[in-house]
Amino acid sequence: MDLTDYIPSVADFPIPGVSFKDITPLLASPEAFRESVDRLIEGTAGLGFDKIAAFDARGFLWAAPMAYQLALPIIPIRKAGKLPREAVSDTYRGEYDDVVVEMHADAVGPGDRVLLVDDVIATGESMRSGCRLVERLGGTVAGCAAVIELTFLGAAEKLTAYPVVSLVRF
Ligand SMILES: O=P(O)(O)OC[C@H]1O[C@H](OP(=O)(O)OP(=O)(O)O)[C@H](O)[C@@H]1O
Ligand SMILES: Nc1ncnc2[nH]cnc12
Numbered sequence: 001m002d003l004t005d006y007i008p009s010v011a012d013f014p015i016p017g018v019s020f021k022d023i024t025p026l027l028a029s030p031e032a033f034r035e036s037v038d039r040l041i042e043g044t045a046g047l048g049f050d051k052i053a054a055f056d057a058r059g060f061l062w063a064a065p066m067a068y069q070l071a072l073p074i075i076p077i078r079k080a081g082k083l084p085r086e087a088v089s090d091t092y093r094g095e096y097d098d099v100v101v102e103m104h105a106d107a108v109g110p111g112d113r114v115l116l117v118d119d120v121i122a123t124g125e126s127m128r129s130g131c132r133l134v135e136r137l138g139g140t141v142a143g144c145a146a147v148i149e150l151t152f153l154g155a156a157e158k159l160t161a162y163p164v165v166s167l168v169r170f
Contacts (some may be wrong), residue, residue, distance in 0.1 A: 003026065049114060052072050077101050080100035090106065
């Protein structure tokens with residue numbers, strides 16, 4: 001199955017110049033969605049992680065079934081102001097907006113090996129931000145995994161310190 005068939009590009013969304021990768025047809029196909037989850041699990045199998053950190057909001061869609069299948073904890077990395085307890089925060093400039101993300105301060109600690117999961121790696125700034133949060137709390141980033149990677153935005157060069165797993169590259 002070619003997952004690319006389920007990810008159309010929408011020109012100039014949400015701002016002019018951005019080619020937006022639309023995951024909703026993939027989500028609408030139970031077979032394609034299952035395939036994408038299974039392939040992320042297979043692709044990350046050798047990374048040795050014991051927690052999965054998931055990016056608000058689309059990252060949750062893949063992190064949750066991965067964590068369910070692997071029986072691992074999920075750590076939400078949320079947009080600012082959504083977490084109820086003490087949190088660490090980080091800011092980055094993405095492809096079309098400025099983002100502040102937060103993680104609960106007790107979500108990660110020394111000795112934890114964390115896999116970061118998202119739907120799309122575009123500029124790679126959200127993954128880098130997630131790595132900073134994990135490392136600030138003393139954890140180790142076991143890898144970065146996403147369904148889609150936009151190779152033309154150069155994320156791979158920013159994430160050379162970490163294993164990166166992606167299923168569909170544009
Ligand atoms: O590699 P980057 O340039 O950081 O871009 C990728 C991020 O951008 C999108 O999230 P967005 O902030 O649009 O939020 P959403 O999941 O709530 O739609 C996407 O789901 C990734 O999290
Ligand atoms: N081009 C893009 N398509 C879908 N999600 C994105 N997040 C950041 N850039 C994106």
